Amino acid sequence: MPDWLAAALITLLKAVLVILGLLTGFAYMTLVERKLLGRFQLRPGPNRVGPFALLQPLADAIKSIFKEDLQVTMADKLVYTIAPIISVAFALIAFGGIPAGPAGSLFGENPWVYDLDAGLLVLLAMTSMGVYGIFLGGWASGSKYPMLGGLRSSAQMISYELGMGMSLLGLLMLVGSTRFQDIVNWQAANGWMILFQSLAFVLFLVSAFAETNRAPFDLPEAEQELVAGFLTEYSAIKWALYQMAEYIAMFTASALMVTLFFGGWKGPQFLNAVIPGISEWPLVWFIAKMAFFIFFFIWVKASILRIRYDQLMRFGWKLVLPLALINTVMTAFYVAFYKPSWGLWPLALGSLIGVVALIAMSDTIRELWNAPVTQRRARPAPQSAERPLGGD
Numbered sequence: 001m002p003d004w005l006a007a008a009l010i011t012l013l014k015a016v017l018v019i020l021g022l023l024t025g026f027a028y029m030t031l032v033e034r035k036l037l038g039r040f041q042l043r044p045g046p047n048r049v050g051p052f053a054l055l056q057p058l059a060d061a062i063k064s065i066f067k068e069d070l071q072v073t074m075a076d077k078l079v080y081t082i083a084p085i086i087s088v089a090f091a092l093i094a095f096g097g098i099p100a101g102p103a104g105s106l107f108g109e110n111p112w113v114y115d116l117d118a119g120l121l122v123l124l125a126m127t128s129m130g131v132y133g134i135f136l137g138g139w140a141s142g143s144k145y146p147m148l149g150g151l152r153s154s155a156q157m158i159s160y161e162l163g164m165g166m167s168l169l170g171l172l173m174l175v176g177s178t179r180f181q182d183i184v185n186w187q188a189a190n191g192w193m194i195l196f197q198s199l200a201f202v203l204f205l206v207s208a209f210a211e212t213n214r215a216p217f218d219l220p221e222a223e224q225e226l227v228a229g230f231l232t233e234y235s236a237i238k239w240a241l242y243q244m245a246e247y248i249a250m251f252t253a254s255a256l257m258v259t260l261f262f263g264g265w266k267g268p269q270f271l272n273a274v275i276p277g278i279s280e281w282p283l284v285w286f287i288a289k290m291a292f293f294i295f296f297f298i299w300v301k302a303s304i305l306r307i308r309y310d311q312l313m314r315f316g317w318k319l320v321l322p323l324a325l326i327n328t329v330m331t332a333f334y335v336a337f338y339k340p341s342w343g344l345w346p347l348a349l350g351s352l353i354g355v356v357a358l359i360a361m362s363d364t365i366r367e368l369w370n371a372p373v374t375q376r377r378a379r380p381a382p383q384s385a386e387r388p389l390g391g392d
Helices: 003-040 056-066 077-095 119-140 144-167 169-175 180-190 198-211 236-261 269-273 284-303 309-337 345-360 362-378
Strands: none
Touching: 003 056, 003 077, 003 236, 003 284, 056 236, 077 119, 077 236, 119 144, 119 180, 119 236, 144 169, 144 198, 144 309, 169 180, 169 309, 180 236, 198 236, 198 309, 198 345, 236 284, 309 345, 345 362
């Protein structure tokens, strides 16, 4: 067999394994989330289908497959059908470029589907494409509420993509590469990036919630305002594809935060003194760190109420983007003028001070933002110049 054909078949096999893993993870993550939300809200959660409700995802899948697929009269049939496929396809493609271990650690093969020098840029581009599935689904449904949900998702993505990309510029200046392997190796040599770019991590974390349409930024499908937003006219397997895309996007965001800020697939180095080589175990540390962030996504959903849409936009444009720009300028200044004897710890201290200041001044910032809105609402309505009916 030619080498190129063997490499192509191996890559195809890894892609299939990643897809199966993500789909299985999506199915059981719905169960885990419902169980955790039940615990947070003092109720049992799913407990009927199978032992420990382990067959609940299978029951949900059967229901989605055999449920009636409603056909909307005013919908653009082609785009209406393709839209959820676009969302889930780009969500799957984005995850394939994230390394889950060192080269050759997956039965002699590399634990990633593709490895590009511009890996981070490609992944950000793939995640940005997912919004087209949401917007096209809202537009093609031929209804007002889905259209509003699609417009909200587009505006939300534009608002937070800028802050997300800007927050990573400091990281890229320190590492000097957009390749995920280089980012992980830099952290192994210098320390986890969260130590030196804590402000960037906070901004990226907030942007990740908005990017994945998770609470408290789930405005595109706000049921109190838009019925179900862009999902209003979808049912059966098409609806399930959108849910699948959302959960896979959450997996991708968690894996990306692990890779960029928490050492990737490498574990803490000091544990090697206890068990030699434990920090280099592939998949183990990567999955464990991912699980923590996935739990955090669910925890936030159970703890924080959905914010208003004007607050969402104001938060992105007036806080996330300016702070990301400040962090970029601060990092660029330090990289350009610092003395090698100082190391990176002054930069870590400055970033930490920024996080503390952001938390300490959160109430003051919120009052400044809401003051113009409050004043507009308190302003008395103008008196009509017309004569009242029946007057002289």
